[in-house]
Amino acid sequence: MLDLDRLIHEPGRLAILTVLSSVTDADFLFLQRATGLTKGNLSSHLSKLEEAGLVAITKRFVRKKPNTSVAITELGRERTARHWEQLEELKASAQAVSRSQASQSARRSASPSLVRPV
Amino acid sequence: MERRELERTAWAYTHLRGLTAIPGGLLFMLAALGNWQVGPFRHDWVFLACVLAMGGAYALIARAYRERYGHVTPSTEQQLRAAAAIALGFAVVLGGSLLLRSRAGFSLDLPVNAIAVTFAIVMLATYAIGGVLRPHHFAVYGTLLAAGALPVWHGEDPANIGLVMCGACVVAAGVLDHLAFARTFPPPLDA
Numbered sequence: 286m287l288d289l290d291r292l293i294h295e296p297g298r299l300a301i302l303t304v305l306s307s308v309t310d311a312d313f314l315f316l317q318r319a320t321g322l323t324k325g326n327l328s329s330h331l332s333k334l335e336e337a338g339l340v341a342i343t344k345r346f347v348r349k350k351p352n353t354s355v356a357i358t359e360l361g362r363e364r365t366a367r368h369w370e371q372l373e374e375l376k377a378s379a380q381a382v383s384r385s386q387a388s389q390s391a392r393r394s395a396s397p398s399l400v401r402p403v
Numbered sequence: 404m405e406r407r408e409l410e411r412t413a414w415a416y417t418h419l420r421g422l423t424a425i426p427g428g429l430l431f432m433l434a435a436l437g438n439w440q441v442g443p444f445r446h447d448w449v450f451l452a453c454v455l456a457m458g459g460a461y462a463l464i465a466r467a468y469r470e471r472y473g474h475v476t477p478s479t480e481q482q483l484r485a486a487a488a489i490a491l492g493f494a495v496v497l498g499g500s501l502l503l504r505s506r507a508g509f510s511l512d513l514p515v516n517a518i519a520v521t522f523a524i525v526m527l528a529t530y531a532i533g534g535v536l537r538p539h540h541f542a543v544y545g546t547l548l549a550a551g552a553l554p555v556w557h558g559e560d561p562a563n564i565g566l567v568m569c570g571a572c573v574v575a576a577g578v579l580d581h582l583a584f585a586r587t588f589p590p591p592l593d594a
Contacts, residue, residue, distance in 0.1 A: 307410040307414075307478060308475050308476060311475040312474045315472065318473055321589065321591070322591075325593070
């Protein structure tokens with residue numbers, strides 16, 4: 286049984302971390318556009334990720350307007366990569382199970398004499 | 404949720420901000436007008452003024468993108484790949500143009516439009532390296548490549564016509580890139 290990282294497994298947070306893992310840093314507006322989250326949701330997810338030390342948030346002023354820049358930490362990068370590996374493993378094992386079930390049902394339908402009448 | 408799709412959003416941000424390419428495309432056409440010395444383009448300063456104006460237009464468009472779509476700093480790997488693509492692009496356009504059709508001794512002197520051919524190849528390669536190659540890139544730059552490679556470019560060097568064709572393709576691809584960009588980054592739900 287795989288022990289999934291519950292903090293990262295939430296789709297919104299996984300989307301944020303995955304986008305951040307492919308860049309140096311991104312601002313709040315870009316993350317909102319890239320993930321499709323509302324301001325409130327994004328803000329709450331970022332707070333949780335910052336508390337866990339998975340992202341670093343820098344607040345500053347750009348042309349007199351507040352700007353929030355977010356970067357993934359090394360810990361965040363490692364945990365996101367590990368989480369995606371676990372999801373890939375789960376997907377592969379689910380596909381293997383469905384393939385074996387499909388081949389079993391195909392064998393049953395190919396040889397109906399083996400099936401006992403109820 | 405698609406991992407690759409999410410990871411490619413930064414590539415899309417870097418390569419599909421199509422409206423920023425439009426001043427560059429117009430500059431290609433203005434360079435051809437300058438070479439032909441049409442009207443006010445007889446004076447060198449007119450072209451230089453156009454370069455400054457296009458630079459200003461680029462800065463304004465890039466700022467509008469930042470304010471509307473936010474800002475992202477690409478990873479070091481992305482920055483290196485973009486720099487390598489630009490350097491390779493210059494080398495291919497320069498070397499390819501000299502090889503296909505020029506006054507150089509080693510030139511094959513083919514009846515093709517060397518600038519159009521090399522530029523189309525470079526643009527397709529750049530989008531492919533950036534991982535954002537879309538069907539409209541094949542349509543626009545494939546057409547440019549086919550038109551440039553047709554053996555109908557006899558007579559004088561068709562470099563200026565090539566510049567106009569490249570400029571028109573950059574503008575067309577820029578508009579289509581922007582539409583793809585806007586689809587990739589839809590407005591936030593609470594906007």
